[in-house]
Amino acid sequence: MCAVHAKDQTTAHGHGHGHGRHAAPASAPVRRLLLVLLLPLVLATVVGALVLYPFDHDQPTGAEAGLAQVPVRGEVTAVVRGGCGPDADQPGATGCVLVTVRMADGFAPGRDVRIPVPDQPSSPTFAVGDAVVLSYGGGDPNAGQSYQLADFQRGFPMLLLAVLFVAAVLLLGRWQGLAALGALALSFVVLVLFVLPAILAGEDPLAVAVVGAGLIMFVVLYLTHGVSARTSTAVLGTLVSLVLIGVLGVLFSALGKLTGLDEDTANLVSLLGHGIDTRGLLLAGTIIGALGVLDDVTVTQTSSVWELRRANPALGFRELYAAGSRIGRDHLSSVVNTLVMAYAGTALPLLLAFSLSGRDLGEILTAQQVAQEIVRTLVGSIGLVAAVPVTTALAAYLASRETVPEPEPEPEPEPEPDDDAAAGEDEYDDWDEPAWDEPQEPAWRRRVTGDLRTGYDPAKGPWRRPGRPVPRPGDRGLG
Structure with a gap:
């Protein structure tokens, strides 16, 4: 079965x-x-x-499609305020933020280039240590005029977010x-x-x-x-x-x-x-x-x-x-x-x-x-x-046209043995009742064991509802 x-x-x-x-x-x-x-x-x-x-x-891409810009990765090493164009280094010149980037790849890896960024509310804010992406449009690879700051590098946070998503x-x-x-x-x-x-x-x-x-x-x-x-x-x-x-x-x-x-x-x-x-x-x-x-x-x-x-x-x-x-x-x-x-x-x-x-x-x-x-x-x-x-x-x-299988019948529980019937007339023999002629302690001084609500004591075996003891000859109050 x-x-x-x-x-x-x-x-x-x-x-x-x-x-x-x-x-x-x-x-x-x-x-x-x-x-x-x-x-x-x-x-x-x-x-x-x-x-x-x-x-x-055959779909043309990159330079074949007219996209001559080449991405170059780098790290920001310095950020100062200055001018734009040829007078960027003049004292008191303003209007741009000069961002120095050390390139990690491209045509001049390891070289530093300084790129002017307009100092406007729409321009992003750069700080030392930022991982950025430059856009190289050709020309002298050592000149800052050949590059533009295109974006930030986001590989690590995006990968971390993807890992968290997969784990969840x-x-x-x-x-x-x-x-x-x-x-x-x-x-x-x-x-x-x-x-x-x-x-x-x-x-x-x-x-x-x-x-x-x-x-x-x-x-x-x-x-x-x-x-x-x-x-x-x-x-x-x-x-x-x-x-x-x-x-x-x-x-x-x-x-x-x-x-x-x-x-x-x-x-x-x-x-x-x-x-x-x-x-x-x-x-x-x-x-x-x-x-x-x-x-x-x-x-x-x-x-x-x-x-x-x-x-x-x-x-x-x-x-x-x-x-x-x-x-x-x-x-x-x-x-x-x-x-x-x-x-x-x-x-x-x-x-x-x-x-x-x-x-x-x-x-x-x-x-x-x-x-x-x-x-x-x-x-x-x-x-x-x-x-x-x-x-x-x-x-x-x-x-509505599918056949729903019948649920399996649950097995009937086996009958539990009747402890009271098996005990017969001796069911009251184990009832722990103090003798009537013994002195009784006040209820507030008695030590109660087991369940306080039902009076069940696990040490005495299965719980049975106590009944009134059968009067016997010689008990107090009987002839």
Whole structure:
């Protein structure tokens, strides 16, 4: 019996990877339905990735793309105030901060160069010992005029933060956290090795974003949560929401005459040397940005519906959908606020600049740079809202058609021996009652042992409720 029970538990654990210890395998009709729905989508995603990937495109970079600046690492050794230009060393000259940097690599490693930095509120503050990055644009490698202070070195703090993040995920998630980290790494691989090269090669950014989001979604969800009916339902809900976000994004970016052109995009177009769909680039960012939040909503809704079904197998489609929708409404308000705050935080400097412009609120909200952030936020939020009923309906339909295994009956407890019956008439023989003719101490002077509330003394064996002793001939008060 123990071996059979252990085998059943092992089977249940194996099928429930990622969704609880006692998740049951999907029934055959559910598996067939999911296969019919998902297989064409998986094939379309793979074919789209093969068609859009720039196999024969050689993208010029660095100096080939017109970027002649070479990064050089160094350390600040001195900071003094002085003038700008040729009169920097003149007594009393002001207007710049002269930063001396000892270069660690580049064309003159070990040499010191002095670089003037404008003494303005917008300029960063440098101190002795700062690890910095210089930008070398050619010319005499020993002259300070050939360099510019470009940035600070941040390798160590960024690495330390990454280590803390990995440690926190593994400490809390353990093997599930390890799978999540692997999925995160694969997401970056898709972005760096597929999405970015395809867009730089001139492919439609919206199509690339849709295919890339599909690849990320399949990899992340199945690797993190396991291959099961629950995960497949979350995948379907995410796909439907992404399609809705794409359609609404195309529609309202066209109605709003959004071009997607800002300073960064204009610089990108000039570097590429060929045209790029800047509006499609805007929509691609919207889809990829909403993908992570969509995964959260769809997985939560699917798991909620499946757990409701497991807790009460009598629940049908209507009951599961109603209960799952109530859970989704509570979750939705916080998720939408998260997306809005994420976009607002990204555009905070832009909002501050517009606030100082003296323009009214309507003009600020309909300006190109603000309007495109609003379209991103609202389109993504509509997709999140739609994900709740769509995913809940799919999960309720599939979960109601799964076979829920019967719980194993718990073994009945063995009856405890009746100590009182076994004792018979001698149950009062061990009752420690002082003789009636012995002098009694006051209650406040008696030393009490054992439990003060019940009078139980562990040294006297199992506790039995004391009864009144049976009167015997010769006792005081009897004839």
